[in-house]
Amino acid sequence: xxxxxxxxxxxxxxxxxxxxxxxxxxxxxxxxxxxxxxxxxxxxxxxxxxxxxxxxxxxxxxxxxxxxxxxxxxxxxxxxxxxxxxxxxxxxxxxxxxxxxxxxxxxxxxxxxxxxxxxxxxxxxxxxxxxxxxxxxxxxxxxxxxxxxxxxxxxxxxxxxxxxxxxxxxxxxxxxxxxxxxxxxxxxxxxxxxxxxxxxxxxxxxxxxxxxxxxxxxxxxxxxxxxxxxxxxxxxxxxxxxxxxxxxxxxxxxxxxxxxxxxxxxxxxxxxxxxxxxxxxxxxxxxxxxxxxxxxxxxxxx
Numbered sequence: 059x060x061x062x063x064x065x066x067x068x069x070x071x072x073x074x075x076x077x078x079x080x081x082x083x084x085x086x087x088x089x090x091x092x093x094x095x096x097x098x099x100x101x102x103x104x105x106x107x108x109x110x111x112x113x114x115x116x117x118x119x120x121x122x123x124x125x126x127x128x129x130x131x132x133x134x135x136x137x138x139x140x141x142x143x144x145x146x147x148x149x150x151x152x153x154x155x156x157x158x159x160x161x162x163x164x165x166x167x168x169x170x171x172x173x174x175x176x177x178x179x180x181x182x183x184x185x186x187x188x189x190x191x192x193x194x195x196x197x198x199x200x201x202x203x204x205x206x207x208x209x210x211x212x213x214x215x216x217x218x219x220x221x222x223x224x225x226x227x228x229x230x231x232x233x234x235x236x237x238x239x240x241x242x243x244x245x246x247x248x249x250x251x252x253x254x255x256x257x258x259x260x261x262x263x264x265x266x267x268x269x270x271x272x273x274x275x276x277x278x279x280x281x282x283x284x285x286x287x288x289x290x291x292x293x294x295x296x297x298x299x300x301x302x303x304x305x306x307x308x309x310x311x312x313x314x315x316x317x318x319x320x321x322x323x324x325x326x327x328x329x330x331x332x333x334x335x336x337x338x339x340x341x342x343x344x345x346x347x348x349x350x351x352x353x354x355x356x357x358x359x360x
Contacts, residue, residue, distance in 0.1 A: 160184040161202075163308040166285075171198075175214075176207040178285050180233075181305040203233040205282050208246070220267065221252035230259075231282040238298055239267040244281055268295070287328035293321045299338060300356075307331050312355045316344065 067073050073081060161167050161179045168178045169185070172192040177185060183202025188195060196214035206216065207229050216223040216232055220239035223232055228246025233239070241250050243259040250257045250265050254272060257265050266273045275292075283290045289302050297318035300311050306328045324341055326334035331354075335346045339356060347355045 155188070155190070156186045157189050158184070158186045163305050171209075171214075173212040173214075174209045175212055178205040178207075180204065180284055200232055200234060202235070203231070203284070205229075205231045205285055221250055224249040224251070229281070235298060235301065237269045238294070239265075241265040242277060242282065244279075283325070284328075288325055289328065290325040292323050294323075296320055296322050296342065303334055303338065307334065307352075309352045309354050312353065315358060316342075316356055 180203035186199040200218050210227045213226040218234040229244040230248050231242045242264045248259045264275050299322045326337040339346050345357045
């Protein structure tokens with residue numbers, strides 16, 4: 059017997075013993091049985107009856123031609139409807155589930171998107187996208203920092219709390235941290251859309267927004283240096299430089315009495331904490347102490 063026909067007869071409780079044994083061998087049998095078991099505990103809401111409707115219903119009943127009543131139909135119809143509803147919820151849930159990838163402090167990772175584009179996530183960053191709907195909805199949510207190496211001919215939107223970056227076969231970096239939104243184009247063209255307007259970036263262009271102040275500039279490096287374990291900054295507030303060091307080394311930095319709003323140009327490596335601290339402290343006229351429990355204190359030099 060056809061499988062669909064067998065399932066229909068099972069829903070109608072019309073299977074013979076032999077057919078029931080065949081139904082039990084179906085791969086789908088446990089799934090349908092579980093849904094029916096869940097559906098049987100559903101309870102309809104109690105509704106008050108409207109007098110006018112009852113009168114109208116009585117008039118219809120007087121003229122209605124008697125028909126043979128199928129005892130099994132009403133409860134099984136409810137259950138069959140529940141099957142349809144539950145299956146729809148089941149399909150919708152699994153078809154819209156987002157792929158969520160997150161890095162912790164002192165961690166980087168590389169992922170491949172459904173179109174073979176490559177994404178490198180920096181520390182304390184997160185991306186989300188729907189692989190099942192990628193062909194229709196090419197969107198990636200980003201919190202943190204990521205480098206995108208886009209497959210030739212592919213395009214998608216990178217959505218951040220600070221703005222959206224649209225791409226077409228290119229290489230670019232997006233950084234979205236507290237109060238800072240930075241987009242750097244290394245190949246091709248990208249479009250950056252924020253509350254203040256739209257910017258088109260080409261190779262060598264960099265877009266920087268700090269606390270709603272926008273600045274565009276040029277760069278000459280072929281790729282983001284953090285991918286190779288080196289953080290570089292150009293006129294970036296010290297508080298963000300220290301925050302990045304905390305992300306890369308999983309430390310807590312105390313900078314009491316230090317002006318962390320001042321701008322910093324320079325960089326630090328990701329594989330040696332002492333070298334990194336020295337690279338930040340010396341240009342700012344600071345000293346540092348490495349304490350216990352992954353804590354660091356920055357001090358003004360006397």
